[in-house]
Amino acid sequence: MEMGSFHRSPVMMICTCKLLLGLLILHGAAAISPRPRFVLQGSRAGNIAAEGDAPAASKPLYQRLQRPFAKVVKESIRKDLIGQCSERWRNATLDHFSQVPPAGGQTTFLQRYFVCSNHWQRRGPDGEGSSGPIFFYLGNEADVTLYLNNTGLMWESAPDFGAMLVFAEHRYYGESVPYGKNVRKHMGYLSAEQAMADYAQLITEIKDEYEAYDSAVIGFGGSYGGMLATWMRLKYPHLLDGSIAGSAPIWNFLGETPPFDTGSFAKGVTYDASDIAGSAPACISNVRDTWDLLKVYGSDEEGRKFLSEGLRLCPNVRLKDEGDVEYLRAWLGSAWDSMAMGNFPYPSSYITNGHGQLPAFPVRVACAALEGRRLSDQELLDAMAEAVGVFYNHTGGADCFDPWVGGSDPDSDHDADWWDYQWCAEMLMPFSMNGVDDMFWHEPFDLSAATAACQQHWGVTPRPLWANTQWGGRRISAGSNIVFSNGLLDPWHGGGVLTDVSDSLPAVIIPEGAHHLDLMFSHPDDPLSVTEVRNFQREAIRSWIKKRPPTTTTTTASTAAAAAAASSSSSRSSATSMSAPNGGSSGDTGVTSSSRSSSAATAT
Numbered sequence: 001m002e003m004g005s006f007h008r009s010p011v012m013m014i015c016t017c018k019l020l021l022g023l024l025i026l027h028g029a030a031a032i033s034p035r036p037r038f039v040l041q042g043s044r045a046g047n048i049a050a051e052g053d054a055p056a057a058s059k060p061l062y063q064r065l066q067r068p069f070a071k072v073v074k075e076s077i078r079k080d081l082i083g084q085c086s087e088r089w090r091n092a093t094l095d096h097f098s099q100v101p102p103a104g105g106q107t108t109f110l111q112r113y114f115v116c117s118n119h120w121q122r123r124g125p126d127g128e129g130s131s132g133p134i135f136f137y138l139g140n141e142a143d144v145t146l147y148l149n150n151t152g153l154m155w156e157s158a159p160d161f162g163a164m165l166v167f168a169e170h171r172y173y174g175e176s177v178p179y180g181k182n183v184r185k186h187m188g189y190l191s192a193e194q195a196m197a198d199y200a201q202l203i204t205e206i207k208d209e210y211e212a213y214d215s216a217v218i219g220f221g222g223s224y225g226g227m228l229a230t231w232m233r234l235k236y237p238h239l240l241d242g243s244i245a246g247s248a249p250i251w252n253f254l255g256e257t258p259p260f261d262t263g264s265f266a267k268g269v270t271y272d273a274s275d276i277a278g279s280a281p282a283c284i285s286n287v288r289d290t291w292d293l294l295k296v297y298g299s300d301e302e303g304r305k306f307l308s309e310g311l312r313l314c315p316n317v318r319l320k321d322e323g324d325v326e327y328l329r330a331w332l333g334s335a336w337d338s339m340a341m342g343n344f345p346y347p348s349s350y351i352t353n354g355h356g357q358l359p360a361f362p363v364r365v366a367c368a369a370l371e372g373r374r375l376s377d378q379e380l381l382d383a384m385a386e387a388v389g390v391f392y393n394h395t396g397g398a399d400c401f402d403p404w405v406g407g408s409d410p411d412s413d414h415d416a417d418w419w420d421y422q423w424c425a426e427m428l429m430p431f432s433m434n435g436v437d438d439m440f441w442h443e444p445f446d447l448s449a450a451t452a453a454c455q456q457h458w459g460v461t462p463r464p465l466w467a468n469t470q471w472g473g474r475r476i477s478a479g480s481n482i483v484f485s486n487g488l489l490d491p492w493h494g495g496g497v498l499t500d501v502s503d504s505l506p507a508v509i510i511p512e513g514a515h516h517l518d519l520m521f522s523h524p525d526d527p528l529s530v531t532e533v534r535n536f537q538r539e540a541i542r543s544w545i546k547k548r549p550p551t552t553t554t555t556t557a558s559t560a561a562a563a564a565a566a567s568s569s570s571s572r573s574s575a576t577s578m579s580a581p582n583g584g585s586s587g588d589t590g591v592t593s594s595s596r597s598s599s600a601a602t603a604t
Contacts, residue, residue, distance in 0.1 A: 078149045085116035085148070085165070090205065092171065094178055094189055096197035103186060109178035111198060114148055114167040115206070121162025123214075132162030133216040133545055134206065136240070138199055138232060139167065140225040141419045142353075143174035147225065150350055152521025153244070154220055157538055161545075163218075164210070168202055170195050172418050187421050187458065193470075196232045203239050216545045219243040222516030223492070224427075226250075231471050234479045242481035242544035244537050245497075246516030252429045252495025255468035262430045262445050264494025266438035269340040272363040272489055273439060283367035284439045286375065287336070290384045291329060291441045293377055298325030310381025312389075314400035331403040333440055335388035339363045343489045343514040346525040351515075356395040360525065366390040424454035426470075428462045429495070480504035481544050483537050487513020487530075506540075508533045 092111035094102050101107060121132035135154045137147050148167045158165055169176040172183065172190045179186045203217055219240045221229035226248025233243040251260055261267075275281040297303030304319035307328070319325055339362040342351030349357045359365045369386035372379065385401070392401060423429065428450070433440040447464060454460050467473075484497035487510040497507045510517060512527040518534055 077145055081116075081148060081155065082114070082145065084118050085114040085167075088113055088115060090202065092176075092198045093201065096194055102189065104179075106179065109171070109176070111171060111176045111202075112144060112169045112174065113202060114144065114165075116148075116158075116165035116167075117210075119158040119162060120164035120210075122210075130550075131210075131212050131215045132164065133218055133241075133541075134203070134212060135161075135163045135165050136199070136203060136217055136219050137165070137167045138196075138219055138221040138225050138228040139170040139173070140221070140223060140228075141170060141173050141422070144169035144176075145174070146353060147222075149354070150521070151220060151222075151519050153519045153534060153537065156522060157541075160538075161541070164206075164212070164215075166202075166206060168199055171198055187418075187425075190418060190421060191426055192228060192231065192422075196228060196235060199228075199232060200236050200239050214550060216241040216548045218541055218544065220246075220519065221248070222246040222519045223248070226516065230476075230482055230484075233482050234471070234476060237480075241548050242483075242541060244483050244485070244519070244541075246485050246519045247487065247490050247492050247496065248484065249429070249492045249495030250471065250497065251474060252492070253465075253467040253473070254428070254430055255465040256473050260430070261494055262432040263434060263437060265337075265431050265491045266433040266440050268491025268494055269336050270438040270440075272340040272343050272491070273336070273367050277363070277489065278361065279364050279367035280371035282373050283370045286370040286372070286380060286383065287439045288435065289375075290332070290380055291435075293380060294325055294329050297377075298322050306377075307381065310378055310385070312382075312385040312400050314402045317400075317402050317404065328403055329441070332384065332388055335391040336363070336366070336439075337491065339366055339391050340489065340491045341515040344517060344520075345512060345527060346523045348520075350520070352394055358391065358394055362390050421458055421460070424458050424460045424462050426463070426466060428464050428467070430464075476505065477502050481540075483508065483540050485510065485513075485516070485518045485533055485537070487511075487515070487517050489514045490516075506536075508536055 089110045089112055091108040094107055094109055119132075123131045135158065137144075137151055137154065139147060144167050151167075154163075154165050157163065171178065171194060172187075177183050178189060207213055207215065207217075217240055219229040219232060219242070221227070221243070223246070226245035227250050229240075229243035230245045230248055230250050233240045253260060270284060271277055273279045273283045273287065275283075294307060297307050298319070299322060304325060307313075307325065308317060308319055311328070311332075313319075313328075319328065338351055339358065342348060342358050343361055343363045344350070344358075346360045347357045349355065351358060366387035369383045369390075372383065375383060389398070389401075392398065419427075430445040430447070432445040433443045435441045447462075451462055454462050480502075482505050484501075484505070484507045486493040486496040486498060486507070489512060492515065497505075498509065500506045510527070510529045510533055513530055513533075517526075518530050518537065522531075522534075
C-alpha cells in the first residue's frame with residue numbers, strides 16, 4: 001500500500017493552523033533550547049561560577065536548579081528496560097571530514113550505545129527469510145539512557161516487528177565525551193554532521209556484527225533527535241530506510257520560504273494557557289499583568305523587596321537592580337515554556353529528566369492558581385509563585401525559590417552548555433515575543449546581540465542561514481520515507497512540518513499532544529489522536545520494510561579487520577574503557593567496540 005493511501009481519521013487531521021528566554025532551567029536534556037542561556041546577562045554575572053578563563057565580569061549567567069543530569073539519569077534508569085540491553089562502547093572517529101589529524105593527535109573517542117536484541121528475529125538456520133529490522137534511536141543532546149527509558153514506541157513495537165533496538169549516544173553528551181576534562185577546548189568536533197557520521201558508521205558495524213545485511217534500519221528521534229532522524233534519512237538513505245521524526249522543528253530557522261514565524265513558540269505556550277486548551281480563562285491576562293508589576297516595582301529597592309517577598313524568593317536573595325528583575329522575569333517565563341513542552345495528559349517525569357513528576361496537564365494546574373479576577377498586587381505575585389512552583393517545586397521540597405542557585409561541578413552537568421555551543425555554531429533558531437499575540441513581553445529577536453554573545457562565550461560567529469543551506473529548508477520533497485508528527489500543545493510545532501510534503505513525507509497532527517507524546521509509552525489517559533498516530537507510524541514502517549529491496553552483502557577485508565578489532569577490544573574491562581575516555585586506535589575506521597553488563601551500568 002502506498003503511503004498516500006494510509007487511512008487518517010478526522011481526529012488526526014484536526015489542525016488549527018518565545019523564546020525559551022535564554023534559560024534552559026532544569027538540565028537542558030529533555031528538550032532543546034532555542035538560544036544560548038548566556039545571551040541574557042545581569043548584574044550577578046560576575047558572581048556566578050562558570051567554566052573557562054574569561055574574566056568574572058564576562059562570565060555567562062547560567063545555572064542549574066536541580067541536581068546534575070548525569071546523576072539524576074542514573075537514579076531514574078528503568079531496570080526492567082536496561083536489563084534487556086547490553087551497554088557498549090566503540091572507538092568512534094573524531095573527525096569524519098578532514099584528513100588533517102585532530103589536535104593532540106587524538107583520532108577517536110569512546111562512544112556509548114545500547115543494543116537490545118531480545119525480540120530480534122534472526123534469519124532461519126537455513127539462511128532463508130529476512131532478519132528483523134533494526135530500530136535505531138538517534139541520540140539527542142543528553143545522556144542516551146533518557147531516551148532508552150522513555151521511547152515506548154520502539155519498545156512496544158519491537159515484539160511485533162521482531163526488531164532489534166539500538167540507542168546511540170550523541171557525541172559530547174552523556175558519557176560520550178572526547179578529550180575528557182579538556183573537552184571545552186576542543187568543541188569544534190561537535191556538530192550534527194559529525195554525529196550523523198558516527199551513527200552511519202555504527203549502523204554499518206552492527207550490520208556486520210550481526211550479519212544483518214538484509215535488515216531494514218528505521219530511525220527514531222524526538223525534538224533535536226527528530227531533526228537528526230530527518231536529516232540522516234535525507235543524507236544517508238542507503239543506511240536509513242525510513243524515519244519517525246517526532247516534534248522535529250526542522251523549519252525553525254532563518255532563510256525559510258515562506259519565512260519562519262519567530263513568535264510561534266511564545267504563541268504556542270500562550271495557547272496552552274488559554275481556555276481553548278483547557279486552562280483557566282483569566283490565566284493569560286494575569287500572567288501579562290505580572291510582567292507589568294515587575295516593571296513597576298522593580299525600579300526601586302523597596303519595590304524589589306516587595307517582589308522578592310511576593311514571589312517567595314529565599315531570604316538570602318536580594319534583587320539589586322532592574323537587571324536582576326529582568327532576569328527574574330525570564331526565570332518565571334521559562335517555567336511556562338517547560339510546562340508547555342511537558343503538557344502531557346498524565347503525570348510525567350520526562351521534562352524533569354526523571355527527577356520528580358509534573359502533574360497531568362501542568363499548564364492547566366499552573367493556571368488554576370491564576371484563575372482569580374481583579375487580584376491585588378500581592379495576590380497576583382503569590383498566585384504566580386504558586387503557578388511556577390508547579391515546575392520549580394515539582395518535588396514539593398522547596399520552601400522558597402532562588403533563581404540564582406548554582407549547580408554542581410560542570411563536568412557532570414555540561415549537557416545544556418554544549419547545546420549552547422551547537423546553537424551558536426549551527427542551530428541558530430530565532431525566537432521572539434511581542435506581548436500582544438502572546439502572554440509575555442516585547443522582545444524581538446536580536447541577531448546582533450546573539451552573535452556578540454556567541455563570539456564572547458565560544459569564539460564562534462553564527463552562520464544564520466547555514467541550516468537552511470545544509471538541509472534544504474522547506475525544499476525536501478526529493479526525500480522519502482519520513483513521518484513527521486507534531487502536537488498542538490507543544491510550542492515547538494510552529495517550526496515543524498504540519499502538512500504533507502508528499503505522499504512519502506506525510507505529516508500527522510496530535511491536537512492534544514505535547515512534546516513528541518507519540519514516542520512515549522502508551523498510557524490509559526492517551527488521547528485517541530496519539531493512538532491513531534502510532535498506528536499510522538507502524539503502518540508506514542511496515543510499508544518501508546516491505547518495499548526495501550533485498551541486499552546481498554559479503555564480508556569484505558575491511559569488515560573482517562573491523563571484526564578482529566572488535567574482538568580485541570571486547571577483552572578490555574569496562575573499568576578500563578571508562579577510565580580512558582580518550583583511548584582508542586588511530587585507525588580511520590573507528591569500529592572497535594566493547595560491552596559492559598547492564599547490571600554494572602545500573603549500579604553506577
